[in-house]
Amino acid sequence: MSTKSAPKLISGNANRPLATAIARRMSLHRGVSVGLVDARVERFNDQEIFVEVYENVRGEDMFIIQSTSNPANDNLMELLIIADALRRSSAARITAVIPYFGYARQDRRTKARTPISAKLVANLITQAGIERVLTLDLHATQIQGFFDIPVDNLYASPVFALDIEHEFKGRMDELMVVSPDVGGVARARELAKRINAPLSIVDKRREKAGEIAEMKVIGDVTGKTCIIVDDMVDTAGTLCKAAEVLMESGAKEVHSYITHGVMSGPAVERVANSVMKSLVITDSIQPTKPVVDATNIRIVPTAPMFAQAIQNTWNGTSVSSLFDADTLGPIYEGTYTT
Template structure:
């Protein structure tokens, strides 16, 4: 098999290659003067099982086009099978019509990847499970929970912890993590706005007094909901609040918001390459998912079970 990396997250691609004990395929992914993307693969890939590692994070449109053009180049170079490895799948939050005359962009991106020539997709913590069904090709959705649960157990052994979902929509994800943590108690932050123009009221469903609360989510973007939830938990008597999120989008003033919040720490993975502010923040810590992705890639290449990674 061969591993090909775009420009979205070279350190993660290199870490995956090191774990697989393979070099990254030599290729040029560059821009013309008008910012058109040009890809040239400098190795023979005919008949090879090729994995293209590319998160469609900021700048999302550039990284998505890089991925599509890399896939097209490999297809025209007669690669036997092309797997799009998307540590972070952009446009995933547009997975339904929230109102009239709005797009379902996650389905559109799935169509683009399939039409470009991908034979398989590998991603991590898709925003909604039904996105797997948007693809007409085999799609593996890996979970960041094993990486996070190992870190939580190492830091909170013997301490009373409660896993908290920052909204009602994330309860399934929170319950799955709680189960891994010896069936830790579960709490939910119920967020509601009584009327337009009034601030949101946050109610805590579950007992958090005197306990260390672990907020769990798949994406942290502006960090507003996360920081507000942490403040509500502290007001409810939590001994401390940490947050674990798979994808650190951290747009706008998110890093500054985290640093001034009551959160003890925000833990993210390297599915998205952290910017300078996130990398230097004293409150943000980064876990690597390179071993998880590398193991899944190896199993796909060997035609063995991927789901058994989470048994």
């Protein structure tokens, strides 16, 4: 355990509302005010990033809250430069809290002469002086092995399970969890086990990148309320097409629970015009105004989970306990009312 009175939080510009919410939740946990360390993260005219920390952090246990979402390169550089500033200011330990880990889709070589960018990012983070990483629903869990430092990968499925049990109360026997592709079956199966629902798969075949040639439903979804589960929604093309295929296959209605709402380009418009009744995402990426204003998109908070994970990391207690809905239930108490 740190010899200091409390963990110290500092935030980049990627998702200040989430960082503030985490600090507020930690204040509730500890019974004392926990704020963000006073610092400025700015850009010079040529867009170079400059960081100045105004508070003494010598010997402190520091937690940098920074998603590497769009603009991914700017937010990644902010994270690295903040870490360097803290290391040179004699912080005792630096943990990167990265709710959304960018470059995670580049986790392997798909063809000749291509990079493994996720490994490169892992190297950069380690070399910047970061000693631990706390993240949420990595696109590929093997990315944890790219780091030579501890990585705690939290899961959204326990939070989603709490939300589903509240939103579909009295209709749980109608539910069918659906993986939008074969690669996401493990994630979908995990949620299906938590809510005691059957599992189906949408098998997609691509002629070329970005174009889906065929989609086929594996499993009987007739009369079912389908819940599509995935880690990321980008342009929402595949997601909306999967919802259409499920409805054509006899589904009663379709909802989606996706951890990271990247929501690029036409995503909001596609979701608004789709057959999906609702899309539920987390606030791991700061939602844009169109996302917030969309009538069929809902955002569930991750601050309670991250605040507890930071507290457990600082205390030296189990972070994996947060994988259990029984542990998360009290943490989210008041978020879902019956």
